[in-house]
Amino acid sequence: MSSTPEVIVCDPKPMGLLQRLYVIEVLKGLGVTLRHFLGNVFRRTYTVTVEWPEVKREYSERLRGRHILVAREDGSPRCVACYMCEEACPADCIYIEAEERDSDSVEFEKRPKVFEIDLLRCVYCGFCVDACPKEAIIMSRVHEMTFTTRDESVAGLDVLLQKKPLRKEDMGYRPYYGKPHSHIELPIPVKPGGLLG
Numbered sequence: 015m016s017s018t019p020e021v022i023v024c025d026p027k028p029m030g031l032l033q034r035l036y037v038i039e040v041l042k043g044l045g046v047t048l049r050h051f052l053g054n055v056f057r058r059t060y061t062v063t064v065e066w067p068e069v070k071r072e073y074s075e076r077l078r079g080r081h082i083l084v085a086r087e088d089g090s091p092r093c094v095a096c097y098m099c100e101e102a103c104p105a106d107c108i109y110i111e112a113e114e115r116d117s118d119s120v121e122f123e124k125r126p127k128v129f130e131i132d133l134l135r136c137v138y139c140g141f142c143v144d145a146c147p148k149e150a151i152i153m154s155r156v157h158e159m160t161f162t163t164r165d166e167s168v169a170g171l172d173v174l175l176q177k178k179p180l181r182k183e184d185m186g187y188r189p190y191y192g193k194p195h196s197h198i199e200l201p202i203p204v205k206p207g208g209l210l211g
């Protein structure tokens with residue numbers, strides 16, 4: 015059974031004489047502007063903005079910044095080139111080419127020869143992190159990025175691969191945050207030092 019959609023009629027209130035003259039309304043508007051201006055100049059009463067870059071906002075631990083491809087102890091990517099992140103990506107901005115790994119290990123038989131993310135197409139949804147069965151891709155807290163050419167926005171292994179030991183404060187959205195009082199804080203080795211070089 016179809017029902018007739020409810021129609022809401024919005025009739026504006028008729029304007030009075032003073033409103034139709036506009037001058038009074040304009041002056042009232044300027045008064046509001048002046049009140050906010052003076053309030054901000056002397057007491058910062060109405061300021062809701064942050065004076066970036068001098069002042070930075072506190073972001074959630076789950077911030078989704080530029081990706082990190084987690085490295086093994088030998089510096090090679092933990093990624094096994096399974097393409098699951100590429101499949102899960104709604105923006106179609108991941109490009110992977112696989113190659114055989116120089117190892118007898120069946121578990122790690124493949125690795126990425128090319129792993130690229132177009133950081134301008136990426137919508138920073140974190141689906142690639144969720145899809146990865148190896149916890150090989152996580153997100154950093156790096157979200158202030160500038161590019162001067164379109165090519166620069168495509169980050170390859172040289173940019174994405176973890177270069178230094180991961181610090182918890184450098185990591186954003188990731189599969190596992192550790193439990194309080196757990197001796198296993200993270201599946202990824204956390205050592206002092208920086209993350210991105």
Ligand code: SF4
Nearest residue numbers: 103136137139140142
């Ligand atoms: S964060 Fe989302 S859009 Fe960006 S690469 Fe991952 S899956 Fe694709």
Ligand code: SF4
Nearest residue numbers: 093094096097099146
């Ligand atoms: S899902 Fe993980 S292991 Fe698979 S290709 Fe992506 S980053 Fe590599």
